[in-house]
Amino acid sequence: MMTQKNIKPTDSEMEILQLLWQKGPSSVREIHDELSKTKDAGYTTTLKLMQIMHEKGLVSRDASSKVHIYTAALTQQQAQQQLVTKMIDHMFNGSAARLVMHTIGQKHTSKEEIALIKAYLEELEKDKK
Amino acid sequence: MMTQKNIKPTDSEMEILQLLWQKGPSSVREIHDELSKTKDAGYTTTLKLMQIMHEKGLVSRDASSKVHIYTAALTQQQAQQQLVTKMIDHMFNGSAARLVMHTIGQKHTSKEEIALIKAYLEELEKDKK
DNA sequence: ATTTATTTACGAAAGTCTTCGTACATTTGA
DNA sequence: TCAAATGTACGAAGACTTTCGTAAATAAAT
Structure with missing residues (x-):
């Protein structure tokens, strides 16, 4: 079995990973609120980024409740x-x-x-x- | 006077900068030949990259002869x-x-x-x- | 001198990243 | 209950990066 493909996070993705490490598993809302303190982007932008990160395998998520909870997939x-x-x-x-x-x-x-x-x-x- | 805008080189641009630092001022041909040892791209691709780097101010160039000579603008x-x-x-x-x-x-x-x-x-x- | 090779300039396609509007689903609360 | 709020999904636009084909200019070679 080959080792997880070496996906390189973009700068924006990195910012989100930082927050996930800092705060632990979080909802899009939580990440977005934190992010907006230093950055100016709409909620759906953050959402989309995190969805793409999920597709790439950079984060995992728990979708069992309405509010999905994301977790960094890398330490x-x-x-x-x-x-x-x-x-x-x-x-x-x-x-x-x-x-x-x-x-x-x-x-x-x-x-x-x-x-x-x-x-x-x-x-x-x-x-x- | 404001300090030179903080332009961030892309990965490809970084590769070219590495070579310019290593070999000193060089023509597109020289950089391209070196680059093709590890990378697979056409000559005009390298040329275009270096032209764009010039527009961005990442490199300067001497165009006094037909073969332009490029120099890294950052140490x-x-x-x-x-x-x-x-x-x-x-x-x-x-x-x-x-x-x-x-x-x-x-x-x-x-x-x-x-x-x-x-x-x-x-x-x-x-x-x- | 004329062909051949080398070089620059330019434009455009294909890919990726970032952004946001809109639609639809689910929950909250009046 | 049903309107308002909140959340996810999706698509598409705009920006940037990388790629290359083609044309025009210049130099080299025969």
Whole structure:
């Protein structure tokens, strides 16, 4: 059996996935209300997007009651994984280290954040020993 | 004066930008030959793409001779920056540390890569002291 | 000089994404 | 009960992307 086709969410679909991860299984209404805070689109637009996402297998839904409830079909982990991997391959020549160093090397990475990373690295080392 | 409109390259445009960064200023022919190694599209398709990229301001070109020479209008740095920033904002809740830890936490990040990152962090610390 | 090859310009088809209007079904509540 | 509100389904328009065929200009070759 082949692994689920690698469907790439569009930006709009991504916004909806974000909300589904954040709020858990939700109705179109709930997603739409949240979405309209930052975006200007009609209700049926959101509905249609979510229906298409369902066709694509990006979300599953429970249609047992009138108000259908949608659930993300990917974990946030999986989606992040795909994006990061693609980014490393295409933009950073396959080197995770380059991505990391590029990211850290930005001025808006705070001292606290760097400390976090360092702590994490040290944890890693401890485990390996 | 407002900063150059934030045009987002499509995936196809990104492929061409990659090649322009890699090979420097190039003709359509050069880009197309390289592109066809991994992709199957006609010459005029590549041409059209690059013309559109020119309209969008993603590339500049020298049309003084018959064979136009195209140059990326963004540095690779700038493009990486945009992508990484967007990713951090949208997928990692604004925390660069989370992106970094997620990236390192993948099994295909080798010991050598991790060592590189550690060395980099230590350099950073030295500079700050 | 004239044919051949290479290149740009242009337009249009096919595909995808986003948007919304309209129709129909179901629930709510007066 | 039956009108109003809310929800889903569907189709189609408009925008954008990708693709390529054809025509016209320029350069190269014989």
